Amino acid sequence: MKVLIAEDEKISRKALMKSISDVGDCTIADNGKDAIRLFDQAYAKKAPFDLVFLDISMPDINGMQALNIIRQKESSRNISRSDRLKIIMISTSMRKADIKKCIKLGCDSYLCKPFKKQKLYKELIRLGFDIPDELIADVDGSNSYTELVAKIIRRFNSGEFTLPVLTHMVQEVQSLLEKSEPSIEDLATIVEKDAVISTKLISVANSPLYQGVELIKNLKTALQRLGLQEAMSIITTITNKNLFHSENKPLNKYLNTLWTHSLACACCAKYIAEEIHDKGLQSIFLMGIIHDIGKLFLIKAIVEISPEKPIENSDLQAAIMEVHTFFGAMLIKKWNFPTNFIPVVKNHHWEKFPGDAGKEVLIIHTADLLVTEIGYGSQQTDSQHGSNNKTDKALSNLFRQLGIDPDRIKVIRDMVLDSMKSLTDLF
Ligand SMILES: [Fe+2]
Ligand SMILES: [Fe+2]
The missing domain is CATH 3.40.50.2300 (Response regulator)
Known part of the structure; x- marks a missing residue:
């Protein structure tokens, strides 16, 4: 046949x-x-x-x-x-x-x-x-994993899963941003209620990601440097970090790798976006943090249902890989994320991007590839991948499609490696 x-x-x-x-x-x-x-x-x-x-x-x-x-x-x-x-x-x-x-x-x-x-x-x-x-x-063994993932999706679709809710602060900031003229002062009033988030916001504003000339010491100036949208991204990132934690040791290790991957991807995506000078890419950092959110919930759900399954099993990972984009897109829809996040989460593993695909998904796809190449893959096994001709060629093509000179790949790669040294402890 x-x-x-x-x-x-x-x-x-x-x-x-x-x-x-x-x-x-x-x-x-x-x-x-x-x-x-x-x-x-x-x-x-x-x-x-x-x-x-x-x-x-x-x-x-x-x-x-x-x-x-x-x-x-x-x-x-x-x-x-x-x-x-x-x-x-x-x-x-x-x-x-x-x-x-x-x-x-x-x-x-x-x-x-x-x-x-x-x-x-x-x-x-x-x-x-x-x-x-x-x-x-x-x-064969792979079928049992496929069946497990299929079972999770069925439960999710029938509403049997209780999904974690976004923190109260994120919701408050989300509704502030929906107002016609949100101000930095209004944002500061919401954020200052939480000392941990306020301190972290100040550190992030002073980090290599946003570094200005002067050292920032208070929340309002930090928010001014970040701007409303970026501040929202950082607050969501800080509060989301808690989701990447578990008392189960192997799961926690997996989540740690996934978190570092997401952070590296966010950081890389931001640097790529800066090359393009496009004001419409303000949410790109958060998109990097969120892009693999489907993996996070799938793996947590699997451990909840079948704690005896080894997390790093390649058949299990393949089954997760196959559906995490779709699952992630459903999640962020339920969380009422802005609609431009959906194609990013859903399509970031496409192999070819048509002209009208949107820059955001193309940037996240590129960042995902680039950070995996430098050792920040989403799975422990990815970190051995390293650079190869095929990836280098793919990256060059993606940079060209984004209108960036492929010579900048090396510069961005070094910037990400450098920033990750301080960023990992920041959140
Ligand atoms: Fe992914
Ligand atoms: Fe990824």
């Missing part, structure tokens, strides 16, 4: 390829445009695909649009319903509206990520494909 997999996320693609390569020949597309091109090419060569997987969330042409285009092309080529290509949509979204829309557009099946190998094979059998019995019976 000839299979086309259109999926832009590396981890999901790898997992799907692993399952499918036992039953068919795979061709890969990392976006919808490419999927359609490959579909046309195979048709022209009179060797069409038997099955296509379309991920819903892809840059350029998304899965639903690709589904629509393929079905239209088939009907203009007079291909009958029974002979047309089998299309399976894959997504982390279980929104009924999405599923209904895909069925209406003509998909044959809809699978929610992450899914078990057995579920996939059963679905293929239902669609008329031949799957050897021994494959269906095979239960």
Whole structure:
């Protein structure tokens, strides 16, 4: 059987390829445009695909649009319903509206990520494909992790999880910023109630991230140097830091690595944004802190449900990696974060960014790659990655896409390494 997999996320693609390569020949597309091109090419060569997987969330042409285009092309080529290509949509979204829309557009099946190998094979059998019995019976370890993550998502969707709430102060500041003319004085009145946060704000204003000429000694001047939006970012960062702590030792170690990764990413994103001189990028630091928030809650939920599972298990990490972006986006929606945070959290692992993708997500993606390269990866195993030609090339391309000279990579890398020495103790 000839299979086309259109999926832009590396981890999901790898997992799907692993399952499918036992039953068919795979061709890969990392976006919808490419999927359609490959579909046309195979048709022209009179060797069409038997099955296509379309991920819903892809840059350029998304899965639903690709589904629509393929079905239209088939009907203009007079291909009958029974002979047309089998299309399976894959997504982390279980929104009924999405599923209904895909069925209406003509998909044959809809699978929610992450899914078990057995579920996939059963679905293929239902669609008329031949799957050897021994494959269906095979239960491997990775499935139990996939099932665990799927269970968490189901619980989350049905509202069974009690989500941590943002601290009272963040809420107060959020509503202050929504006012038509918020002032530094109003902000100071809210913040000075908490001595710890006030002191930390002053330290941050004096840190390499915001350093001015004079040493700041009081809250009001610190807030003036930071500005309202930046101050909001820092307050949220300080209060969020508590979420990255656990009494469970292995979990705490994992959270520490994730926190350092998030902080390095935030710091790097800020330096990249400064190169662009774009005033619209005021929230970029907080976006860096928040981008992997989905991982934080998934790992905490896993330890709560199955404390015996080893956290660093690669199958478990792969399952988390596959869904953390979607899960994180749901979380920040519930937290009423500004809407421009959502694409950043949701799409920061895209491999290609279309022209209209927005600078913020492109910057966070770039920062994520750069800090992982210098040893601040989100997992302990990432820290051994180091620099390689592929990453260097990817970084150069991303810098060019952002309109920054790739020669600046080295400068920013050194600035991040230098700042991290003092920043880690600040928050
Ligand atoms: Fe991530
Ligand atoms: Fe990350």
